Amino acid sequence: MARTWSNDPVRKPTSDRASAGRATIHDVARLAEVSTATVSRVLSGGKPVSPQVADRVRAAAQEVGYRPNPAAQTLLRGSSQTIGVVVPDLGNPYFAEILKGIAAEAAGDGHHTLVAGTEEDPEQEYRSAIELARWVDGLLLCAPRMSAPQLKEVAEASRRLVLINRVLRHPSVGAVVVDYHHGVRELCAHLASLGHERIVYLEGPATAWSDQQRQRGFRAAGLPVTRVACGSSLRDGYAAVDEALTHEPTALIAFNDHVAVGVLSRLRELGVTVPDDLSVVGVDDAPMSAHTDPGLTTYAVSTVELGRQAWQHFSPTASTATTHLSGELVVRGSTARPRRRRTVKPSR
Amino acid sequence: MARTWSNDPVRKPTSDRASAGRATIHDVARLAEVSTATVSRVLSGGKPVSPQVADRVRAAAQEVGYRPNPAAQTLLRGSSQTIGVVVPDLGNPYFAEILKGIAAEAAGDGHHTLVAGTEEDPEQEYRSAIELARWVDGLLLCAPRMSAPQLKEVAEASRRLVLINRVLRHPSVGAVVVDYHHGVRELCAHLASLGHERIVYLEGPATAWSDQQRQRGFRAAGLPVTRVACGSSLRDGYAAVDEALTHEPTALIAFNDHVAVGVLSRLRELGVTVPDDLSVVGVDDAPMSAHTDPGLTTYAVSTVELGRQAWQHFSPTASTATTHLSGELVVRGSTARPRRRRTVKPSR
DNA sequence: CGGAAACGGGAAAAGGTTTACATCACTGTG
DNA sequence: CACAGTGATGTAAACCTTTTCCCGTTTCCG
Numbered sequence: 123m124a125r126t127w128s129n130d131p132v133r134k135p136t137s138d139r140a141s142a143g144r145a146t147i148h149d150v151a152r153l154a155e156v157s158t159a160t161v162s163r164v165l166s167g168g169k170p171v172s173p174q175v176a177d178r179v180r181a182a183a184q185e186v187g188y189r190p191n192p193a194a195q196t197l198l199r200g201s202s203q204t205i206g207v208v209v210p211d212l213g214n215p216y217f218a219e220i221l222k223g224i225a226a227e228a229a230g231d232g233h234h235t236l237v238a239g240t241e242e243d244p245e246q247e248y249r250s251a252i253e254l255a256r257w258v259d260g261l262l263l264c265a266p267r268m269s270a271p272q273l274k275e276v277a278e279a280s281r282r283l284v285l286i287n288r289v290l291r292h293p294s295v296g297a298v299v300v301d302y303h304h305g306v307r308e309l310c311a312h313l314a315s316l317g318h319e320r321i322v323y324l325e326g327p328a329t330a331w332s333d334q335q336r337q338r339g340f341r342a343a344g345l346p347v348t349r350v351a352c353g354s355s356l357r358d359g360y361a362a363v364d365e366a367l368t369h370e371p372t373a374l375i376a377f378n379d380h381v382a383v384g385v386l387s388r389l390r391e392l393g394v395t396v397p398d399d400l401s402v403v404g405v406d407d408a409p410m411s412a413h414t415d416p417g418l419t420t421y422a423v424s425t426v427e428l429g430r431q432a433w434q435h436f437s438p439t440a441s442t443a444t445t446h447l448s449g450e451l452v453v454r455g456s457t458a459r460p461r462r463r464r465t466v467k468p469s470r
Numbered sequence: 471m472a473r474t475w476s477n478d479p480v481r482k483p484t485s486d487r488a489s490a491g492r493a494t495i496h497d498v499a500r501l502a503e504v505s506t507a508t509v510s511r512v513l514s515g516g517k518p519v520s521p522q523v524a525d526r527v528r529a530a531a532q533e534v535g536y537r538p539n540p541a542a543q544t545l546l547r548g549s550s551q552t553i554g555v556v557v558p559d560l561g562n563p564y565f566a567e568i569l570k571g572i573a574a575e576a577a578g579d580g581h582h583t584l585v586a587g588t589e590e591d592p593e594q595e596y597r598s599a600i601e602l603a604r605w606v607d608g609l610l611l612c613a614p615r616m617s618a619p620q621l622k623e624v625a626e627a628s629r630r631l632v633l634i635n636r637v638l639r640h641p642s643v644g645a646v647v648v649d650y651h652h653g654v655r656e657l658c659a660h661l662a663s664l665g666h667e668r669i670v671y672l673e674g675p676a677t678a679w680s681d682q683q684r685q686r687g688f689r690a691a692g693l694p695v696t697r698v699a700c701g702s703s704l705r706d707g708y709a710a711v712d713e714a715l716t717h718e719p720t721a722l723i724a725f726n727d728h729v730a731v732g733v734l735s736r737l738r739e740l741g742v743t744v745p746d747d748l749s750v751v752g753v754d755d756a757p758m759s760a761h762t763d764p765g766l767t768t769y770a771v772s773t774v775e776l777g778r779q780a781w782q783h784f785s786p787t788a789s790t791a792t793t794h795l796s797g798e799l800v801v802r803g804s805t806a807r808p809r810r811r812r813t814v815k816p817s818r
Numbered sequence: 819c820g821g822a823a824a825c826g827g828g829a830a831a832a833g834g835t836t837t838a839c840a841t842c843a844c845t846g847t848g
Numbered sequence: 849c850a851c852a853g854t855g856a857t858g859t860a861a862a863c864c865t866t867t868t869c870c871c872g873t874t875t876c877c878g
Contacts, residue, residue: 158866159829197542200833222560505857517856823875829868829871833866839860847852848851
């Protein structure tokens, strides 16, 4: 870098400690022969400055490559123009979609996005949330697994808290939730209309609020549903199939579409034909769900809309009420009438 | 909020401007009856402090719920303990995996992760990178699509720059790249050994360096490969199939596994059987690739390792050399001998 | 023509933390 | 007993920017 420094014996014009020679507002002010206040006025805009001075300042800023120090701005303004997003698993495409949506919305309004994945660990989730809370203007927790008291603590610690797929009775917390209760009833109604009676549900993570909503939905649907512990990932679905089959179901409801994809894969290995031998449904309508073989019947909810709604909740004027988002049943090839007789080895 | 303030004419005990009543180090110091320096020493650790004082300070900090202001720390230290990650598409599971890996590594070393998705737009990518550069201690660009001059600018603007799947001749830039040149040669060798001769390659984004590497690999492999414009997403793959088929290939190489999944889906619709009518291969070994029907033959490279290596490059002592990561061929069910019998055996 | 409003621009404070330096008491040694 | 060394703590500067207050000049209006 061609920075020529006059060997000023009195006082260094800029410090070169941490910022390693980055130009500061003082450098610009000196070069443009104005005060730092004027530089700020020109660059931040809005304030009255004479055109000649403004040009001089802009030229000087350009010349030294000046960019304001965000930490200093944050310190003064008390806002970092940043939101924090905490998700149980960054590798899960569902959360990735939500992250994509919210980050795009935030960027559109000039905000940055700080993320943390928690590997499905409630304690780590809590720590990350508390840590991030101090940094950001608002915090978004996706499907948090932590306890309600911890969640309250996070609410206290953060300027603004928004939840996705979790509710909390607290005055300053917004939430946007998918109506899984409705979703599960839709799926059950669909399966019932096809004549299914022996249904297995592959459960999600035990601490997931959204899993509890599904379970409530089953009770409301009035169908006898056998529960099998599973999880939320593709691998979990793959692994849970064998136990699920011991219950001799005619239909299988997966916690979400990724689980369902794992299920389809394992069923194929076992020679169980979907939907002839067994119907399979998922939840969430992941991008790949339209491309599996057969296509996955599922309950579709727009992650884009989820992100948009969540962002709305960060607006200072937003209500703290819970926004309910309902999706719709999407019927694809993975569901059909059950066979009369129990599954025998398929022979096509 | 029920904030009751005595109308203190002398001096406000804490400011309530930006931080909205958050306790500062001064509050702690006053309560513990020590100087702010001592508070800092106690809480940051390392410095000698008498046990009684330390206890008093910790108790005071606890009482007022003190947490240091990160912006102030950043300003002073010149480091935000944060890295920035820019990816073309946050919704793409491949980048989501990488993000997950790097965020976990960073968090393990007490660093935060700032993300930006760029919707595959090189200009937005450039702006995001420049913007983030000012915030973070290090910047990670995943498969950047921007031009080399722009990339150089970003390199100048950032304290530390690391690239994934892109190289740049520049003294202070680290990179970790997958050896796609090797990858496609492996895939081609596999296909050649099965007897394929008419191969179509579904191209990735035009500005992607990694696509160019693949193309170079094809030339090195010495197989005639017809190129068809496609993209990097599942949808792109789905849409490109029809044109690809006009070339009557016996094998199809997709830019990556997501494209390949879209391809499989469309082929199924068209009644083309994989691998009997057509062999399909992908690149990257996405999590779902083992679960498609048939399983996808691909070139596997560990995203976990990718993230780990990238993080290594942020260490102050790291070399700026390019780290090459090679994967390995994974043969699954999507490749087989072409159906049509060859009349002429290739002579060497 | 006098006074007030409008405007352009400078000085300085504020924002919260860390750390170099200064201070002070005390201990061990020559 | 004096002095050097050490350990504990306070003081104040520095990090960089924005914004409030203020002053001097010009312009406008009665």
